Amino acid sequence: MEIFKWGKNMKRKTIGIAFILTLIILVLIFIYLTIFSQNVQEKEKVTMEKDIDDRISPLTNQGLTVEILRIRHRGILDEIFKMTYSWKDPPKFYWITNMDGKECNSLGNIGYGSSGLYNEWDTMLKDCRVNYKVEDEQKTSDVIITIMEQEQKGLLFKKTQDVLKEKIQVTYNYKTGRWDGDDYFKDCDGYGHFLGESVEIWFNIYQSDYDHDGISHWTEVNILGTDPMVDDSKLDPDNDGVPTSWEWKWGYDPHTWDDHRNLDPDMDGIENIEEYKMEKWFANPYQPDIYIETDGMQKKNLFDLPHIFHEDSQQMIIERFAQHGINVYIDDGWPDGPINGGGEMLPFIDKIDEVIGGQIASFYQHNFPDERKGIFRYVVIANKLGWNTPCEYNKYDTILVFSGRKLNFRLFVAVTPRLRSILLAKGVLHELGHSMGLLPYTFPGNDISTPVGTRYPNMPEEEYEKYLDQYHSIMNYNYIYQDRKLFDYSEGSNGVPYDQNDWNHLFLPSFQSDARAYEEPIDETFEDFEVMDDEIFPQLKGWTYNENLTLKHSDKLKSLVYSDLNIDTDFRLLVSNNDDIDRNVRIYASPDINPFPVIQSWILVAEGKIDTVNDDIQLYSFNEKVNEVLDSLK
Numbered sequence: 001m002e003i004f005k006w007g008k009n010m011k012r013k014t015i016g017i018a019f020i021l022t023l024i025i026l027v028l029i030f031i032y033l034t035i036f037s038q039n040v041q042e043k044e045k046v047t048m049e050k051d052i053d054d055r056i057s058p059l060t061n062q063g064l065t066v067e068i069l070r071i072r073h074r075g076i077l078d079e080i081f082k083m084t085y086s087w088k089d090p091p092k093f094y095w096i097t098n099m100d101g102k103e104c105n106s107l108g109n110i111g112y113g114s115s116g117l118y119n120e121w122d123t124m125l126k127d128c129r130v131n132y133k134v135e136d137e138q139k140t141s142d143v144i145i146t147i148m149e150q151e152q153k154g155l156l157f158k159k160t161q162d163v164l165k166e167k168i169q170v171t172y173n174y175k176t177g178r179w180d181g182d183d184y185f186k187d188c189d190g191y192g193h194f195l196g197e198s199v200e201i202w203f204n205i206y207q208s209d210y211d212h213d214g215i216s217h218w219t220e221v222n223i224l225g226t227d228p229m230v231d232d233s234k235l236d237p238d239n240d241g242v243p244t245s246w247e248w249k250w251g252y253d254p255h256t257w258d259d260h261r262n263l264d265p266d267m268d269g270i271e272n273i274e275e276y277k278m279e280k281w282f283a284n285p286y287q288p289d290i291y292i293e294t295d296g297m298q299k300k301n302l303f304d305l306p307h308i309f310h311e312d313s314q315q316m317i318i319e320r321f322a323q324h325g326i327n328v329y330i331d332d333g334w335p336d337g338p339i340n341g342g343g344e345m346l347p348f349i350d351k352i353d354e355v356i357g358g359q360i361a362s363f364y365q366h367n368f369p370d371e372r373k374g375i376f377r378y379v380v381i382a383n384k385l386g387w388n389t390p391c392e393y394n395k396y397d398t399i400l401v402f403s404g405r406k407l408n409f410r411l412f413v414a415v416t417p418r419l420r421s422i423l424l425a426k427g428v429l430h431e432l433g434h435s436m437g438l439l440p441y442t443f444p445g446n447d448i449s450t451p452v453g454t455r456y457p458n459m460p461e462e463e464y465e466k467y468l469d470q471y472h473s474i475m476n477y478n479y480i481y482q483d484r485k486l487f488d489y490s491e492g493s494n495g496v497p498y499d500q501n502d503w504n505h506l507f508l509p510s511f512q513s514d515a516r517a518y519e520e521p522i523d524e525t526f527e528d529f530e531v532m533d534d535e536i537f538p539q540l541k542g543w544t545y546n547e548n549l550t551l552k553h554s555d556k557l558k559s560l561v562y563s564d565l566n567i568d569t570d571f572r573l574l575v576s577n578n579d580d581i582d583r584n585v586r587i588y589a590s591p592d593i594n595p596f597p598v599i600q601s602w603i604l605v606a607e608g609k610i611d612t613v614n615d616d617i618q619l620y621s622f623n624e625k626v627n628e629v630l631d632s633l634k
Contacts, residue, residue: 001208034201052629053221055137056174059210062134064141066097066341068106069192070202070282071147072122074322076315081485085310087418091149092117092163093199098144099132117150121315125335128214130433134174134207141172143179147199159274166196166411171207177216178204185251190287195322198245203281205418213245223625240432242276250285253620262604267561267589268326269509274375281329286510290321290432292330294344294379300348305420307381307403309333313425317575320429320488324503331376338369342420351384352400358362364391364398373397374512377435379428379540386427389432394514396435401427426480426487433502437593441529458523463498472497504567505593513601527589537602543574543586549610553617560606568592572602573617575610583607585617 007356020633056062080087094117096105106128107117118126123192134141147166147619153159170181178185182194193202206214208485213232220228224244226235232244237255240247244254250272252258261274274281283289297307302582309332318328343368352359360380368378373392379399386401403424433446445467446457458463468478473490492501517529537545550557550573557571569589576584587606 008242008480015231017549052633054218056139056216056218056634057136057208058569059217060208061233062136062138062174063133063208064099064132064143064374065206065208066099066132066143067127067128067129067147067204067206068095068097068145068201069127069204070122070124071095071118072200072315072318073120073122073149074196074198075320076121076312077487080312080316081487090120092119093149094118095128096144096146096148097130098146100134102132104130113530116307121311122318136456138172142169142175142471143172143205144169145203146450147196147201149198166194166201167206168194168201168203170205174207174216177207177214177219185271186286190284190327193282193287193327195325215245219626221249222629223622224248226254241273246276246279248622253619256620258607259586259587259604260584263448263607264509264603265560265605267508267591267603269512271373281334282327284327286569290326290327290328290508291372291376292328292379292602293334293368293372294330294381295342295344295363297346297380297382300350300383307383307405308372309379309381309426312419312421313428316422316425316487317428317432326508338371341372346380346382349384352380352382357407359417360389360398361391377432377511379431381424386431388431389519390515394518396515397511399428399431399435400613401431405619423480423488426474427486429489430474430480433473433506435511437507438475438502438505439515439517441476441531443505445473445498445500446473446475447477449481460625466498468594470494472499475502495621505591506567507591509601511601521570537588538573540574540586542577544577545558545574546573547571548615549575549585549615552615556617557587557589560587579610579612583609585610587617 066520071093073093075091076087096103098104128512132141137214145166145168146164148162149165149378150160151163152484153161160447168182170179172179179510183189183191183192189414192204194200207216209216211227211229211231213234214231215224215226215228215229218230220226221224224232226244232248232254233246234243235241238253238257240257240260242252242258243258247254247258252260258272260276263272263285265272266284266286266288268290270278270283270289270291272285275285277283278289278291281291294309296309299306306498310328311332314330314332321328331337331342334341346363346367349359363380364378368376374397377399378395379401384402388396388399390396403420416450438446444459447469448456448464448471450468453500463500468476471490472486472494474477474486475490489502489506490499491500491503496580517531519529523529550571553573554571557573558569561569569591572588572590574588576585576586578584585608586604587608587612588602589605606619608620610616611618
């Protein structure tokens with residue numbers, strides 16, 4: 001019995017000792033791993049700190065350039081519909097730039113007009129710039145751009161007063177080469193573009209830079225890993241057709257191949273590689289753009305009216321789209337445009353045939369540069385008739401609007417220069433609507449007019465009259481000729497079925513795709529059109545549509561489309577069968593702009609990487625890279 005008790009006690013002591021020893025060993029292992037991990041982290045931090053060059057401008061004297069690229073006054077629509085000639089007297093305004101308290105203004109410096117003021121609605125092609133000296137290694141600068149307008153006052157309007165019209169305040173960061181504040185990257189009106197209540201401004205800010213590629217020294221050595229002494233606007237290390245400097249500016253990884261030939265995040269039909277080519281003309285991959293090349297026509301004789309796209313008509317078009325977050329750019333003779341660019345005067349033709357004749361097709365082939373097709377719409381201001389027509393395949397990218405003497409006699413609506421400018425702008429806005437999918441076979445209110453029955457013989461008279469009365473849109477012919485003040489697409493306030501929200505049915509890339517109906521010479525009305533009922537989704541070899549992932553990330557996907565049109569958008573995620581590629585997910589979007597068959601298609605808006613562990617979508621972010629480096633310095 002005693003032996004049994006002794007053995008039992010020894011067993012307990014042995015277990016206790018073993019437990020204590022095990023606990024000691026575990027504690028020692030924990031201490032060792034903790035110390036080792038800390039040492040590794042410290043070593044990694046030291047290594048990171050050694051790799052980071054936190055200098056801002058070691059290769060040049062530090063300076064900042066503020067460019068005023070364009071200023072457009074937004075008051076044209078208010079003035080041109082007044083029964084006065086105020087629209088013929090453009091505003092007088094000037095700009096002021098201020099950097100960290102140092103100020104410069106355009107008065108006396110721009111050389112336009114005796115007073116040194118801008119005296120026009122739009123300063124397109126009159127770029128200005130100011131250089132400022134900055135203290136070495138300064139981290140940020142506060143930049144203010146102010147637009148002042150000189151308004152007349154007094155009993156006889158002989159005195160003037162300077163009135164503040166717009167002020168933009170931003171903070172420029174010399175490390176990242178970006179700015180934020182009243183304007184910032186991927187904001188609602190575009191980076192380097194500010195749409196104010198009175199004035200629209202395009203501007204740019206950049207710092208001194210040894211290799212003149214626009215990328216800051218700090219960003220090159222710490223984020224991109226590029227050489228700050230080599231111009232990266234001429235290099236394309238990932239061979240995707242777009243140089244490093246453009247990819248950096250717009251938030252793409254310059255070392256990873258992106259499908260810029262198909263990427264179109266703002267869904268305007270201008271793919272990234274075309275946005276890059278149009279950079280000089282304000283193209284922004286995150287802001288919907290419409291580009292127009294316009295040619296005029298020679299006068300028939302001395303008494304004929306000019307067949308040109310009047311500047312005030314252009315400004316009316318530009319302003320109406322600006323109110324909906326769409327930028328319109330019109331080449332009516334850009335001095336450094338391509339051969340056969342805008343502003344040509346075509347030979348006089350009394351009446352250009354739409355379908356059978358070859359005159360407009362000839363102009364399209366020989367007066368509209370090939371490199372612009374698919375980017376620009378081609379608008380010809382001619383003598384008679386007006387329409388939107390295809391000149392190549394079935395793409396409705398050509399517009400003809402008339403401005404001849406016929407305007408003087410059609411319901412007596414264009415007997416003055418002001419009314420002729422308004423009617424010309426209305427005609428262009430109407431035909432642009434067709435080029436964006438607003439077509440008679442998609443909505444019966446398009447192209448109707450009085451007397452009843454001129455366009456749709458089979459439509460009951462009562463129904464026809466309801467469309468005429470309730471569809472308040474420039475797409476309704478009655479609002480071109482009958483209502484002088486309506487210059488807009490409908491917002492749908494009268495409700496279906498006789499009204500629709502035109503703005504929410506626009507699809508900007510429509511002009512690039514074959515229409516879903518062919519207009520044949522034998523067709524007498526739109527009811528004769530044969531509409532094709534098909535829809536094509538991109539079929540990519542080696543890629544699979546993943547419906548579960550699409551539904552899971554639906555909220556995140558909505559943030560990838562940049563448009564103020566408030567159109568519901570459908571998404572589809574295609575996942576590569578090869579998980580090892582850098583971009584193994586492609587995100588497509590298509591606007592929900594029924595009724596069918598509005599021209600629409602699936603557009604590639606983003607590429608990324610799927611994390612196979614939690615099915616998360618990883619998109620490249622320049623800001624995340626910057627924050628990682630900054631966190632390592634703390």
